Amino acid sequence: MVSEAPAPVVVHLSLVIGGDLRDSGGGRLGRVDDVIVRLDAEYPPVSGLLASVASRQVFVPAEAVKEIRQDAVVLGASRLDLRPFERRAQEVLLKKDVLDRQLINVDGARLVRANEIELARLDGWYRVVGVDVGLRGMARRVLPRRLAGRVSLGAFLDWASVEPFTGHVPTVRLRVPHPKLARLHPAEIADLVEAASHREGEEIMRAVGSDGELEADVFEELDAQHLREFLEERSDEEVAEVLARMEPDDAADALGDLDEHRREPVARLLPPVQRRKVRALVGFDPATAGGLMSPEFICVYDTATCAEALDRVRRSVASPDTLAWVYVMSRNRRLRAGIQIVELLRAEPAADIIDVAGHVPRVSADVEVEELARLMTDYDLTVLPVVDDRDQLLGVVTVDDVLELVLPRGWRRRFDLLGGE
Amino acid sequence: MARRVPAVHALRDRAIERGRSLRPRHRLSRPLVRLIAVVGFLGPGLIAANAGNDAGGIATYSAVGARYGFDLLWMMVVITVSLIVVQEMAARMGAVTGKGLAELIREQYGVRWSLFATTAVLIANLGICVSEFVGIGAALGLAGVPVQLSVPIAAMGLWLLVIRGSYKLAERVFVLMTIPFFAYPIAAILARPDWAAAGKAIVVPTIHTSTGYLLLFVATAGTTITPFMQLYVQSAVVERGVGVDQLNAERAEVVTGSIFANVVACFIIVATGATLYLHGHHDVGSAADAAKALEPFAGRYAELLFAVGLLGASLLAGAILPVTAAYVIAETFGFEKGISHRIREAPVFAGVITVLIVIGAAVALIPGLPVIGVLVGVQVVNGALLPILLVFIWRLSNTQELMGAYRNGHVFNVIAALTVLATSGLSITLLAVTVVAPLL
Numbered sequence: 001m002v003s004e005a006p007a008p009v010v011v012h013l014s015l016v017i018g019g020d021l022r023d024s025g026g027g028r029l030g031r032v033d034d035v036i037v038r039l040d041a042e043y044p045p046v047s048g049l050l051a052s053v054a055s056r057q058v059f060v061p062a063e064a065v066k067e068i069r070q071d072a073v074v075l076g077a078s079r080l081d082l083r084p085f086e087r088r089a090q091e092v093l094l095k096k097d098v099l100d101r102q103l104i105n106v107d108g109a110r111l112v113r114a115n116e117i118e119l120a121r122l123d124g125w126y127r128v129v130g131v132d133v134g135l136r137g138m139a140r141r142v143l144p145r146r147l148a149g150r151v152s153l154g155a156f157l158d159w160a161s162v163e164p165f166t167g168h169v170p171t172v173r174l175r176v177p178h179p180k181l182a183r184l185h186p187a188e189i190a191d192l193v194e195a196a197s198h199r200e201g202e203e204i205m206r207a208v209g210s211d212g213e214l215e216a217d218v219f220e221e222l223d224a225q226h227l228r229e230f231l232e233e234r235s236d237e238e239v240a241e242v243l244a245r246m247e248p249d250d251a252a253d254a255l256g257d258l259d260e261h262r263r264e265p266v267a268r269l270l271p272p273v274q275r276r277k278v279r280a281l282v283g284f285d286p287a288t289a290g291g292l293m294s295p296e297f298i299c300v301y302d303t304a305t306c307a308e309a310l311d312r313v314r315r316s317v318a319s320p321d322t323l324a325w326v327y328v329m330s331r332n333r334r335l336r337a338g339i340q341i342v343e344l345l346r347a348e349p350a351a352d353i354i355d356v357a358g359h360v361p362r363v364s365a366d367v368e369v370e371e372l373a374r375l376m377t378d379y380d381l382t383v384l385p386v387v388d389d390r391d392q393l394l395g396v397v398t399v400d401d402v403l404e405l406v407l408p409r410g411w412r413r414r415f416d417l418l419g420g421e
Numbered sequence: 422m423a424r425r426v427p428a429v430h431a432l433r434d435r436a437i438e439r440g441r442s443l444r445p446r447h448r449l450s451r452p453l454v455r456l457i458a459v460v461g462f463l464g465p466g467l468i469a470a471n472a473g474n475d476a477g478g479i480a481t482y483s484a485v486g487a488r489y490g491f492d493l494l495w496m497m498v499v500i501t502v503s504l505i506v507v508q509e510m511a512a513r514m515g516a517v518t519g520k521g522l523a524e525l526i527r528e529q530y531g532v533r534w535s536l537f538a539t540t541a542v543l544i545a546n547l548g549i550c551v552s553e554f555v556g557i558g559a560a561l562g563l564a565g566v567p568v569q570l571s572v573p574i575a576a577m578g579l580w581l582l583v584i585r586g587s588y589k590l591a592e593r594v595f596v597l598m599t600i601p602f603f604a605y606p607i608a609a610i611l612a613r614p615d616w617a618a619a620g621k622a623i624v625v626p627t628i629h630t631s632t633g634y635l636l637l638f639v640a641t642a643g644t645t646i647t648p649f650m651q652l653y654v655q656s657a658v659v660e661r662g663v664g665v666d667q668l669n670a671e672r673a674e675v676v677t678g679s680i681f682a683n684v685v686a687c688f689i690i691v692a693t694g695a696t697l698y699l700h701g702h703h704d705v706g707s708a709a710d711a712a713k714a715l716e717p718f719a720g721r722y723a724e725l726l727f728a729v730g731l732l733g734a735s736l737l738a739g740a741i742l743p744v745t746a747a748y749v750i751a752e753t754f755g756f757e758k759g760i761s762h763r764i765r766e767a768p769v770f771a772g773v774i775t776v777l778i779v780i781g782a783a784v785a786l787i788p789g790l791p792v793i794g795v796l797v798g799v800q801v802v803n804g805a806l807l808p809i810l811l812v813f814i815w816r817l818s819n820t821q822e823l824m825g826a827y828r829n830g831h832v833f834n835v836i837a838a839l840t841v842l843a844t845s846g847l848s849i850t851l852l853a854v855t856v857v858a859p860l861l
Contacts, residue, residue, distance in 0.1 A: 101528055138754070141532040196519075197519030229664055
């Protein structure tokens with residue numbers, strides 16, 4: 001929102017900085033170097049100044065300041081308490097951290113650059129009221145001090161519609177939730193992320209991350225390149241969380257954009273319904289082992305005992321039909337053998353599981369549903385393990401899923417023969 | 422149960438339609454993959470370095486060959502190393518910070534420095550832009566196309582490419598525009614040089630103590646390492662979206678591009694050194710002059726090849742200079758930027774490009790334009806800008822806050838400092854000579 005100057009006198013930051021620091025009697029103490037504000041209010045209040053006094057940098061707390069004017073900052077006390085400056089939470093230095101940097105103009109959903117920062121006395125204290133992104137602000141910065149004072153106040157952006165990036169400020173990192181961003185449409189946020197540098201984009205993404213739905217919406221709107229960048233930095237769990245909330249085809253695209261070795265682990269972490277849809281879309285044909293398999297299975301190392309394996313079954317929350325078999329893998333995670341749960345119960349608890357388990361047939365992810373049905377019939381299996389090209393277990397296909405597909409397809413074929421549909 | 426099936430089949434159809442697969446695709450042989458990867462990654466580094474072989478560059482290299490034969494060839498090795506060091510820093514900053522050089526200067530050094538840099542870039546690029554359109558006119562003039570036709574058509578084509586095209590398309594066309602540079606090696610072969618002598622001259626420096634030699638040395642350094650190259654490479658790396666994960670590929674691309682550009686420059690020196698120098702034709706005023714002068718010694722084809730090279734070079738630089746100026750202005754003032762943006766999305770960016778192309782082409786059409794005068798003025802501006810820019814690049818790429826783990830290593834930092842110092846020294850010398858010499 002571009003607004004005219006509010007009633008109180010507006011002070012330009014560029015003139016305050018470099019201006020005199022005076023005591024209450026008007027005597028010159030030093031030079032103002034920077035203005036410190038706290039970002040926790042709608043209009044951030046001035047919480048202190050950095051000044052050079054006798055070529056030493058000192059911190060002037062807000063309580064000591066009586067007046068901030070264009071030409072000088074006047075202190076209330078006649079004596080200056082020289083304290084070293086330490087950043088406190090939520091504090092930023094206006095010149096060092098905000099001026100000349102990018103800001104989000106929330107109303108226009110655009111990135112702007114702060115040419116000038118405007119201060120004014122509001123609700124009893126000096127606060128940041130806006131930023132000038134126009135030429136006047138810039139002219140004031142370039143001209144010598146005496147001429148700069150004559151550049152009149154121009155239209156400026158109300159601070160209420162501006163959000164600064166604070167990722168480069170050590171004390172504010174990730175603590176400011178950027179509440180104003182929530183006013184934007186996800187597509188607008190995505191545009192901002194794409195226009196910003198990676199670090200600033202990451203800051204925006206982290207800020208919307210507190211609202212999972214919004215984050216997923218923004219991810220849906222991002223272009224492939226940025227999507228990849230931001231997903232790559234997140235853990236498998238975080239990626240799955242985002243993907244779970246996205247539309248299945250967007251989620252499938254996103255999954256396809258991930259590094260190949262991460263796709264399967266992420267897919268496994270998705271909720272079952274989303275996983276099935278995403279898998280189908282990402283290329284696992286839903287009528288193959290890859291599309292039908294469930295990642296819920298129990299696979300123990302070949303050094304385990306039967307009792308240990310049973311204990312795993314007991315603690316598992318997976319659905320009973322997938323747990324009809326327990327699988328055994330070698331130390332390099334290759335599938336070695338399998339045992340039915342009933343046989344496992346009958347076996348000596350102290351026995352090594354590898355001694356009681358036997359060979360199991362296995363399929364790769366691209367095996368068609370008809371072949372799965374045939375194998376299950378031939379071997380009398382209710383569960384069939386699916387392995388990758390290194391013989392590592394990816395998931396299991398259960399007989400009910402296979403039946404579900406095989407039967408209706410048979411029906412359809414018959415209709416076709418009769419010239420139906 | 423049956424209810425789910427149509428949905429599954431619909432999904433299956435869509436999956437097939439998309440043609441995507443989790444299964445790894447068919448693997449190509451490893452060297453082939455690597456070659457494709459390198460060629461496919463060619464972009465900002467190659468473009469920036471080769472845009473430096475523009476009309477002015479070709480004129481300078483031709484003059485070097487015509488005047489001193491192969492004696493200055495050794496210097497190209499030194500200049501190549503310097504160029505790589507400088508370009509790598511800029512590209513790395515682009516990849517790590519995601520910001521252009523002008524943006525970083527504004528954020529770290531304030532508005533005055535960035536305004537100075539912006540003004541200097543705008544003036545210098547406008548000047549060079551004029552010389553590129555003169556180059557286009559001259560190159561096509563050798564083929565008999567009138568300037569009144571060639572320059573406006575070229576300007577229109579370049580404008581459409583950078584304004585209407587996507588970044589990807591523009592980048593591809595720019596990379597293709599480097600193909601005409603292969604004309605120079607062929608021209609050099611046609612000139613039948615003494616290759617052994619040329620090889621020896623590259624390795625063993627021959628130093629003259631004359632002022633002319635020093636001047637050409639300085640001029641060559643100035644034309645090979647020009648401010649717009651660093652500005653372009655960093656901004657383009659940003660627009661290309663190169664992240665730290667692709668940093669090594671980008672570095673390889675920058676190194677390859679810089680070496681290619683300077684090998685081309687060497688061939689220009691060899692071609693003119695083997696002909697013009699040997700036959701006592703020591704003075705070359707422009708790239709077109711060099712092409713014409715070649716004809717009696719190396720044949721009509723050599724002239725034609727030089728013209729083709731000049732055309733490619735001028736077209737490439739004629740696009741890159743306005744784009745660089747637009748990047749810098751948009752970054753300094755915080756406007757939307759990017760070749761991929763439409764006019765409506767980034768009006769200032771498009772406006773700057775349009776103004777530079779229009780003025781560049783219009784001025785180039787003025788009959789009897791003192792091109793040399795324009796280039797001397799440009800040299801002064803660039804000479805003043807380069808040392809400042811290089812110091813900024815060196816310091817920024819060494820800033821922990823910006824670069825983190827990617828800041829200059831200790832050894833590299835020393836090399837970079839020496840490079841910055843030497844290049845700045847040469848640049849200031851050139852500046853002094855250009856300003857003072859006419860007064861003497």
